[in-house]
Amino acid sequence: SQQGEEDPQALSIQEGENATMNCSYKTSINNLQWYRQNSGRGLVHLILIRSNEREKHSGRLRVTLDTSKKSSSLLITASRAADTASYFCATDLTLSANSKLTFGKGITLSVRP
Amino acid sequence: EAQVTQNPRYLITVTGKKLTVTCSQNMNHEYMSWYRQDPGLGLRQIYYSMNVEVTDKGDVPEGYKVSRKEKRNFPLILESPSPNQTSLYFCASSRPGLAGLNEQFFGPGTRLTVL
Numbered sequence: 260s261q262q263g264e265e266d267p268q269a270l271s272i273q274e275g276e277n278a279t280m281n282c283s284y285k286t287s288i289n290n291l292q293w294y295r296q297n298s299g300r301g302l303v304h305l306i307l308i309r310s311n312e313r314e315k316h317s318g319r320l321r322v323t324l325d326t327s328k329k330s331s332s333l334l335i336t337a338s339r340a341a342d343t344a345s346y347f348c349a350t351d352l353t354l355s356a357n358s359k360l361t362f363g364k365g366i367t368l369s370v371r372p
Numbered sequence: 373e374a375q376v377t378q379n380p381r382y383l384i385t386v387t388g389k390k391l392t393v394t395c396s397q398n399m400n401h402e403y404m405s406w407y408r409q410d411p412g413l414g415l416r417q418i419y420y421s422m423n424v425e426v427t428d429k430g431d432v433p434e435g436y437k438v439s440r441k442e443k444r445n446f447p448l449i450l451e452s453p454s455p456n457q458t459s460l461y462f463c464a465s466s467r468p469g470l471a472g473l474n475e476q477f478f479g480p481g482t483r484l485t486v487l
Contacts, residue, residue, distance in 0.1 A: 290473075294476075
């Protein structure tokens with residue numbers, strides 16, 4: 260089934276650097292969402308971007324969406340050790356028979372103090 | 373406090389012993405869903421519910437049942453658990469939007485081990 264695919268699978272950066280994570284998908288979407296998960300805990304919603312939007316900001320987060328390339332990116336600026344977590348993109352598909360978000364496998368971000 | 377609660381948080385059981393994982397939300401959300409998370413596979417949807425008495429299969433429904441008798445509760449039932457159902461389970465809820473699903477609120481997870 261359709262699935263968002265994140266890239267890279269793992270990312271390690273120094274505190275203060277920016278972290279860029281990418282997500283690609285295959286078919287038309289209503290919206291794309293990014294979530295964060297601390298080890299073994301529930302996912303927390305970060306940001307939602309609709310198919311007619313190109314960019315959204317929330318604090319240190321910046322999300323872009325390019326529907327022509329079927330891709331999205333999540334940028335975390337001035338990263339902190341507390342940003343260490345797994346990040347997932349999830350796509351809400353247009354014309355899906357199911358009402359669901361399809362999640363990718365996630366990106367593991369490590370921010371070194 | 374707006375939240376999704378799950379019980380139990382941890383459960384070790386044996387093959388074939390029926391169990392129920394409860395999920396409750398206090399946000400009056402219409403939409404509720406169950407996911408399982410396995411290493412290397414991400415989150416996969418098991419069942420979802422658009423409203424009371426309306427449920428439907430997700431991607432991996434085999435071996436599971438659900439019910440939605442009240443808006444706030446969405447229990448996940450394993451009639452005869454097997455070891456391949458060992459996983460981390462998440463319940464989530466949201467309010468359906470005009471253009472797709474809105475943000476999902478996740479419970480803390482239930483770690484199930486079936487021996």
